[in-house]
Amino acid sequence: EVQLLESGGGLIQPGGSLRLSCAASGFTFSSYAMSWVRQAPGKGLEWVSVISDSGGRTYYADSVKGRFTISRDNSKNTLYLQVNSLRGEDTAVYYCAKGVVVIDDAFDIWGQGTMVTVSS
Amino acid sequence: AIRMTQSPSSFSASTGDRVTITCRASQSISSYLVWYQQKPGKAPKLLIYAASTLQSGVPSRFSGSGSGTDFTLTISGLQSEDFATYYCQQYYTYPLTFGQGTKVEIK
Numbered sequence: 001e002v003q004l005l006e007s008g009g010g011l012i013q014p015g016g017s018l019r020l021s022c023a024a025s026g027f028t029f030s031s032y033a034m035s036w037v038r039q040a041p042g043k044g045l046e047w048v049s050v051i052s053d054s055g056g057r058t059y060y061a062d063s064v065k066g067r068f069t070i071s072r073d074n075s076k077n078t079l080y081l082q083v084n085s086l087r088g089e090d091t092a093v094y095y096c097a098k099g100v101v102v103i104d105d106a107f108d109i110w111g112q113g114t115m116v117t118v119s120s
Numbered sequence: 121a122i123r124m125t126q127s128p129s130s131f132s133a134s135t136g137d138r139v140t141i142t143c144r145a146s147q148s149i150s151s152y153l154v155w156y157q158q159k160p161g162k163a164p165k166l167l168i169y170a171a172s173t174l175q176s177g178v179p180s181r182f183s184g185s186g187s188g189t190d191f192t193l194t195i196s197g198l199q200s201e202d203f204a205t206y207y208c209q210q211y212y213t214y215p216l217t218f219g220q221g222t223k224v225e226i227k
Contacts, residue, residue, distance in 0.1 A: 062215065
């Protein structure tokens with residue numbers, strides 16, 4: 001079964017850091033671009049970042065550029081998102097998502113999400 | 121960034137209705153458009169990509185059309201399991217952007 005499983009979320013104070021992880025199974029992880037998408041409580045979807053299949057290319061939303069870093073370990077079938085300098089507006093469910101074959105930026109598989117709450 | 125605007129933001133419909141949701145891009149995105157369905161507490165589900173290509177396993181009552189700046193998602197014969205929020209997303213360029221969502225409620 002194709003599956004993505006996020007972890008690493010939690011309650012964190014403003015200015016703090018977390019590392020989110022996304023464990024992939026059931027497909028050849030190293031062949032697909034991967035993204036992070038977030039959703040604030042009661043709000044819509046916001047794309048955060050993408051990384052190419054090899055890890056050689058990354059892109060970020062302006063709202064997180066310079067604070068978040070996406071990475072992957074293809075030997076461990078795991079995607080990461082290092083989130084630093086957290087702000088209240090970063091409070092959201094963070095989903096990892098797999099790109100459709102030949103369309104890196106349309107997402108056919110999503111994880112269940114991990115909640116990040118930024119609050120003092 | 122390309123702005124994606126959906127209309128309406130919400131509406132009520134009955135089982136069996138034919139419903140249409142519109143998504144407009146602030147600039148041309150060719151056919152680089154995706155539609156997702158999301159139910160409360162769940163991750164989004166891919167319905168359509170490349171504006172009109174049905175994702176494997178998605179019922180044929182869902183269809184998409186459009187190119188350039190104007191797109192539509194049509195559900196022909198609304199079923200009870202279709203009451204959800206629908207999002208469009210462009211993948212023409214970074215940053216990827218989503219519409220604000222359209223919530224389809226039961227009348």
